[in-house]
Amino acid sequence: MGVGISLAGLASAVANQGGIGVISVTGLGFVHPPVNNVHFKVGNVLSLRKEIQTARAQTKGLIGVNILIALTDYGELAQTAWEEGIDFIFMGAGLPIQKPEAIPEETWKAILTKVVPIVSSDRAARIICRNWQKHYNMVPDAFVLEGPLAGGHLGFHKAHLELPEYQLERLLPEVIEAIKPFEEKYQKPISVIAAGGVYSGADIFKFLQLGAQGVQMATRFIATHECDAAEAFKQSIVDCKKEDLIIIDSPVGLPGRAMNNAFLQTVSKGLGQPTKCPWKCLQTCDFTKAPYCIAKALLSAHTGELDKGFVFSGANAYRIEKMTSVPELMDSLIVEYRSAADYFHKKQDWYKTKTS
Ligand SMILES: Cc1cc2nc3c(=O)[nH]c(=O)nc-3n(C[C@H](O)[C@H](O)[C@H](O)COP(=O)(O)O)c2cc1C
Structure with missing residues (x-):
């Protein structure tokens, strides 16, 4: 990650x-x-x-x-x-x-x-x-x-x-x-x-x-x-609700699943466009067209500055x-694995005795 x-x-x-x-x-x-x-x-x-x-x-x-x-x-x-x-x-x-x-x-x-x-x-x-x-x-x-x-x-x-x-x-x-x-x-x-x-x-x-x-x-x-x-990043996963999870268009050129926040709302209005790019870290990113710098946004999120970035997260985050x-x-x-395996094998045994 x-x-x-x-x-x-x-x-x-x-x-x-x-x-x-x-x-x-x-x-x-x-x-x-x-x-x-x-x-x-x-x-x-x-x-x-x-x-x-x-x-x-x-x-x-x-x-x-x-x-x-x-x-x-x-x-x-x-x-x-x-x-x-x-x-x-x-x-x-x-x-x-x-x-x-x-x-x-x-x-x-x-x-x-x-x-x-x-x-x-x-x-x-x-x-x-x-x-x-x-x-x-x-x-x-x-x-x-x-x-x-x-x-x-x-x-x-x-x-x-x-x-x-x-x-x-x-x-x-x-x-x-x-x-x-x-x-x-x-x-x-x-x-x-x-x-x-x-x-x-x-x-x-x-x-x-x-x-x-x-x-x-x-x-x-x-x-x-x-x-x-950072703790703030991790805590946001614990606090996450199902409706917080959204699909975004990432500057990488792919859709991404992330947690909605004020930063994502701002950049979705075209207000986060970078004016320069000293790095060119991604082959697929053209900073003149990118809605925001994803490297900066993810780095900010990693350090807990969630107002300057956002949290990627899977669809089941809200269950944590x-x-x-x-x-x-x-x-x-x-x-949990062992209990699922036990249940599965017991069910199979039961089915075998029923059908034999
Ligand atoms: C915060 C975060 C960052 C991720 N970063 C990467 C990444 O840099 N490269 C990658 O291949 N997958 C990345 N993924 C995808 C995961 O590696 C993983 O395959 C996927 O999230 C698994 O689903 P789960 O989160 O429901 O367990 C990331 C996922 C999350 C939640």
Whole structure:
């Protein structure tokens, strides 16, 4: 979760509980501005190294990074993460049709880091597999399949967000089917990780039953003591009501799910247009047309200045009632998962005795 919501603190706490902790790479050079006033791209690389090393010092568990393909320095950041021996690189906000240019081809093929593109359809998964097959004779290790209930940027047309055929439960079997020929050809499993609106242990059980090998959860982990955002950011998730959640048009060029506030209302009236851009952090952003600077807005939100920014959040944010710790949250998910599994198996046994 960027900017600065999931850093070494949250990622290592999750990894210590047996999950894969994910550090958001977006805007790291702004989150920890380097002392020598270096170019922000150099700052991003330095801060990423520091963040990965801090996480590693706090856990022996699995750590990944999330890098947006739309970032202008996506290649350098992917290379840095790989040099630091990161376990996973999750690639969002675009289709990683080819490897990051900064990483040499031989290295890419021999890479131990698991590379996991984030997709929202079977079509996207197929396009990536075909392209990697063509260019590198390889396929990804896994996909995150993000459905329309996710927080942040969404890989769907606004008009499709609520249609039944675009819900995660319907998309998951389609993606699993689409990657089967590639799994067979390369004789390796390609895991699918379901994301977007996964709230309880029962939800995790449901998506594993539908064929996912894991789930990615974001919003629930904002309301934890270990989350790296300011208290005001985290508390806004606890205070959130269903009607606060809206879909915005992000300057990234995608719709996004966020919590409505005075800042978003102001920029929706065209009152937040940037007059200059010293960074050009996003390939897809033209500051002369952007309604506001999303990097600045998300950075302000991360530091708790919610009047100058806004909070991205998943569709189930309003269900969160209190702040908790990562171990408590993980324990409750496990208890709920086991109880859903027990119920499912008892029901199956009952059905068998009835029909035998
Ligand atoms: C505050 C926030 C920031 C996010 N930032 C990113 C991001 O930088 N990159 C990305 O790929 N996904 C991002 N997401 C999406 C999440 O990684 C995740 O897939 C999704 O929100 C899962 O749904 P959930 O929030 O209902 O659990 C963000 C989500 C939230 C809530």
